[in-house]
Amino acid sequence: MGFGQLQLKESTMNFEFSPKVQALRERLLAFMDEHIYPNESLWEQQVEEGDRWESPAILAELKAKAKDAGLWNLFLPQVYGEFSPGLTNLEYAPLAEIMGRVYWASEVFNCSAPDTGNMEVLARYGNKEQQERWLQPLLNGEIRSAFSMTEPDVASSDATNVETSIVRDGDEYVINGRKWYISGACNNHTQIHIVMGKTDPDNSNKYIQQSMILVPANTPGVKVVRPMKVFGYDDAPEGHAEVIYDNVRVPVSNMLLGEGRGFEIAQGRLGPGRIHHCMRTVGLAQRALEQMCERAETRIAFGKPLSKQQSVREAIAKSACEVEQARLLTLKAAAKMDQGGNKAAKDLIAMIKIVAPNMGCAVIDRAIQLHGGGGLSQDFFLAKAYTITRSIRLADGPDQVHMMQLGRNLARDVHAQNLAAQHPAKPVGAVS
Structure with a gap:
């Protein structure tokens, strides 16, 4: 039995949105349309004109609106009880993807790194005093x-x-x-x-x-x-x-x-952190794909829209396939985390941490190319999106480390399965 068959047998995959998630998703999409996209330029302007290390005024306004809308701390898994909104990793994934479409939007909903990982550390490993002093203000969005x-x-x-x-x-x-x-x-x-x-x-x-x-x-x-x-x-x-x-x-x-518990804490922190990066990367790549499609239909070159060019159609088609593949693998990893914990999902987390940032770089690069010189400029979100996505190939472990560990695990596990199939254990009391 191959690894893929084994994982499919062990995992129950149902990626339909529950009524709760669908309702949150619709509210989040509406919030993005009403409050985030219209303020992208203002956010950049306020950062450039003020103290660069002071959060822009628009951020505080948007955070207050997000709290009022009940779109707050959505990232924290339900296993953390009183600190959690009760969402699973699988339920959070489509919400994180929506937030990821604008690179700073996650902070509006108190769902941005590194705070998300730090809050999970404090919720999971901190004592009551540490949680009261640091976790609660972080959950409230009062500090970073x-x-x-x-x-x-x-x-x-x-x-x-x-x-x-x-x-x-x-x-x-x-x-x-x-x-x-x-x-x-x-x-x-x-x-x-x-x-x-x-x-x-x-x-x-x-x-x-x-x-x-x-x-x-x-x-x-x-x-x-x-x-x-x-x-x-x-x-x-x-x-x-x-x-x-x-x-x-x-x-x-x-x-x-x-x-002596630091390495243990790091492993517990980085699993969710890695998949959160991937969820947001899928959102950023999806937005780049949509902008690529719009540009292809409206930009005229050599007397016809870019979408009439075969190479452009291929770029769009290939990008759509890659985004959907990464999305589905992210959802599968999230489901496995919910079903068996971070350790049980470690190979899937490694896979998506390899796949999603590389996918994002490829899709955003095609979108930049389709936009010509404009794709490199501040007039579109693509140049910034590319640098963020490229950095994710190093954040929380470079590709090579994940591939090294994943390859080691797969070789070991498949070999063990094959040995077990060739030499099944004899029933207790059997006579040879």
């Missing part, structure tokens, strides 16, 4: 947060390489290290960093050397050095900062879950 893991001096795609030190000194931990591409750390509203470092660097088990600890952004010794650029964009007002932790002291009570 940063997830501080990647380092410039080591290959952080292997999280065991992280070198930031976390050393206990009496009732405090002392943190020293240098991080970069720390999303959210530049924003004026970011009040808490979740920092990954090593508490036991000499442990023979490299997977329990790391810990995660809560570091308030205003703690002495936390230095935001500079915003890192992505293809020339500084991605204000969120940004991706280089951060130095210089003898930063925090109480022992700021440790998450306990010493």
Whole structure:
């Protein structure tokens, strides 16, 4: 039995929208039409004209409207009880896709990274005191947060390489290290960093050397050095900062879950984070496809619409196929997460993390090409969309890591299945 057959047998796939999801979807689509698309230019203008690390005024207005509309914290799975709106990953997927059509829209609904992953960490691993101090304000949209893991001096795609030190000194931990591409750390509203470092660097088990600890952004010794650029964009007002932790002291009570649990927390956080990126990427690619179609019908070249050109038709057709394939694989991964948990869905999560960003890059690139020079300009969303999508091929693990692990898992599992089929276990008490 091949891997695909095995997964189909184990997974129940019904992607029809439930009445609850359909109602949310219709409200969200209406909100996007009424409030998000008409304010895209204003959002950009306010970011450019004001303090680049201050959230634009329109964002606060839109957040208030989203709360009033009941479109808030939709990302948090129902397993988190009191903190959750009760949606499954499969139910959230079509909603995340809609939000993803505008790269900053998720924050309007309090569903943007890195806050979503950080809220899940606090909901799943935080104690009551940590949840009251940090999770509740995040759920309310009153503050923002940063997830501080990647380092410039080591290959952080292997999280065991992280070198930031976390050393206990009496009732405090002392943190020293240098991080970069720390999303959210530049924003004026970011009040808490979740920092990954090593508490036991000499442990023979490299997977329990790391810990995660809560570091308030205003703690002495936390230095935001500079915003890192992505293809020339500084991605204000969120940004991706280089951060130095210089003898930063925090109480022992700021440790998450306990010493040596950092790698475990990272694995629990990154699964949902990866699929959320993919959900939003499908939305961005779908919008690029729609704009490609509109451009093809209305742009005249050599005396006829672009849509009369065979190569243009092929680009549109190929893009539609690829978007739908990625959408269905994303939904399947989400369903598997709901049915068996993140660990049971790890191979599907790896697949979609490989597939969706590559698909998005290909589709958006075709849309740019179809728009000519305009596709590279600020007059269309495509250039920015491409840089975001290309960066997702590195965010939460580069393609190569996911392919390495997925290939290893598939080879091992299929081999084990074949061995079991060739040598079935004998019934207890059977005589050979």
